[in-house]
């Protein structure tokens with residue numbers, strides 16, 4: 422399948438912004454300049470979740486929905502809005518964050534409305550499993566980002582309340598526990614078994630949508646039974662993912678340098694992620710809803726399981742599929758990227774759970790300094806290699822008859 426030019430551009434912008442995420446991550450892991458301030462940490466966070474992950478998701482939404490020559494939203498403007506918001510986080514200026522956060526929300530809303538419109542013209546009762554997952558994922562993104570802008574405006578007006586902490590928890594839960602899981606499961610299904618519509622696929626997405634919503638509402642209103650409902654919904658949906666994609670995963674060659682192995686490893690992280698969310702919910706309940714008493718290492722482990730294990734594998738897989746018809750620049754890099762990223766994220770997240778967060782540690786004194794860089798260097802190698810391949814011209818179909 423030929424990918425739209427907009428998809429290729431979205432991947433290029435996403436990779437460029439991901440370089441910033443990975444570089445800040447490397448500095449934070451090694452602590453070569455000491456501990457990072459909150460503005461830089463929020464830049465690391467949102468350059469990763471918006472600049473890398475969401476730009477990539479926009480690109481894939483375009484590839485899924487913009488068939489038959491229909492144009493999608495403007496990719497370059499979306500990238501500009503994203504870069505502006507990431508820089509606003511870095512500046513530490515609350516007014517800039519509120520303004521550019523609102524612009525970012527409008528951009529996200531535009532993509533969601535377009536995907537909703539395309540789904541309605543095709544027929545909500547007919548669209549494939551990956552499209553439903555993308556539509557519900559972007560719906561959750563709109564809800565989670567609206568909460569984000571409300572927090573941002575409260576901060577700008579110096580009008581935070583005791584509820585602001587709950588809003589931040591609800592924002593993070595909707596985005597990570599809802600949006601990311603939905604889009605990732607839809608995208609890997611597309612790559613592993615193709616586009617089809619089945620009852621199992623629809624039920625799985627609906628369960629994941631309600632899981633994200635109940636996690637967010639449980640955090641927002643401190644309703645602990647909702648957190649337990651989330652656990653049940655997520656466990657059922659994750660078992661469905663493993664059963665439904667299992668045969669395709671078993672057929673995947675772990676040695677072949679294609680996007681398939683990046684997609685096939687994602688369910689492993691979904692299983693680890695759900696186990697970590699169950700552990701997190703237990704800790705939150707034990708702490709009587711006070712998230713500040715939950716170990717930071719557990720939260721950061723959960724973050725990277727989803728941001729790198731689930732989403733970066735999904736997007737690297739998508740880029741490999743999109744560039745399959747181009748020259749494979751630096752073929753030696755593929756195994757280093759795949760194994761480095763995965764062994765890196767597994768060892769880093771294991772250290773965060775067992776030893777705890779490296780926050781406050783001295784340079785090179787915490788095991789995070791020796792595990793996270795494996796992941797960060799593999800990510801940087803991926804960024805350079807895939808950027809070079811995206812610049813190559815697609816192979817032209819040769820005429821079977823010589824001219």
Ligand code: HEM
Nearest residue numbers: 470471522525526566569570572573589592593596597601
């Ligand atoms: C328009 C989009 C977005 C806006 C306006 C936004 C806004 C915010 C704000 C204001 C905060 C709190 C910052 C502070 O502590 O000062 C925050 C934290 C956070 N955001 Fe976002 N964000 C957006 C998108 C996302 C996305 C797409 C994700 C994940 C996929 C995400 C994940 C998080 C997480 C994990 C936190 C940290 C929560 C904590 O401190 O425990 N955000 N965001």
Ligand code: HEM
Nearest residue numbers: 443446447449450462466469470721728778779780793797
């Ligand atoms: C999409 C990509 C990524 C996202 C969204 C992300 C997000 C986050 C978040 C939310 C935190 C917690 C910050 C805090 O203390 O408030 C964090 C910490 C951290 N990140 Fe990332 N990250 C990403 C990729 C990476 C990469 C590629 C590296 C590479 C080295 C990395 C290394 C780290 C390290 C070392 C910490 C500190 C963990 C600890 O010791 O507690 N991250 N990241």
